[in-house]
Amino acid sequence: MAETNVEWLTPKEMATRCGISPETLRYYEQEGLLNVVARNAGNQRRYDADDVAWVEVLRCLRVTALPIRELKRFAELVRQGNDGLAGRIDLLKAHRREVLAQRRALDGALKMIAHKIDVYAQQLDSVPPVDTHGMNTTPTLRGQGVRRAL
Amino acid sequence: MAETNVEWLTPKEMATRCGISPETLRYYEQEGLLNVVARNAGNQRRYDADDVAWVEVLRCLRVTALPIRELKRFAELVRQGNDGLAGRIDLLKAHRREVLAQRRALDGALKMIAHKIDVYAQQLDSVPPVDTHGMNTTPTLRGQGVRRAL
DNA sequence: GCTTGACCCGAAGTGCACTCCAGGTTGTCT
């Protein structure tokens, strides 16, 4: 295993390159996400540059929480060639909407986290009265069946 | 169930308010994420504004993929009051790093998705030669044991 | 040619985060 700049990659090399374990790569293949990976004379997998490119696409979609089921659908649409083109565009556009929503959620959470860190940091160097941060430490009976307006 | 502006919320109302099912809320409570929720005389849960605030924090952390295990740790640190303050800051700072990494991944993926959509759209109104997008449709034998350099 | 590590396969197992179920109680409405 001296050469690295070659025409194909072994499963292990592929795993390192793509950041996906060989087992997962086999799993993806068996789920029909990869379509026919080439083999050598001894039946061992040989991944090529196209495989790498495709797996990178899959990884992008996976890390943005596209379920395997959808990846399958996408792979199927690719297999259909031009017939699947419109479907692929639809799928990607729908997913993009999802990802944009995720990013909004992330940004909201980041704001909240930053705020909490600030508040905590201030408390840390002023050793203030205890802040329970919304967690009840002293449960009380509330609501005996009749509602009291605020 | 005419009143809505009251001092407490039933499980169902709480679920609607927080976007988390009553079952999940019970599950969180039982996992020690919520600490002692108040009950009415008939043993039914009554969530108050503090509960809402805290669950919103939990939800922020969960949607950014903080595992339940960490939420538990965080809740425990809150329970410890000032003794847990430093730990809470550490936890949130570590998580913030994670979330920032997530956002970078998201942005990378968005770029890729946008690019693919462009490429596909162009193909769509030019009906070009088939693009397999890195998926092998015609497997070939490669590598009989001897490596060929590129 | 023998060892050692990488690889093959199908099948079973794992961890996470819920989600549902059965059987019983409570609350509200008419």
Next chain:
DNA sequence: AGACAACCTGGAGTGCACTTCGGGTCAAGC
């Protein structure tokens, strides 16, 4: 008072995405 929804509990079940296992094959260095 009767009907009906919402609630309670402990425990079992689900879906997802891997991950591990067992038993065998392959390949590269000494």
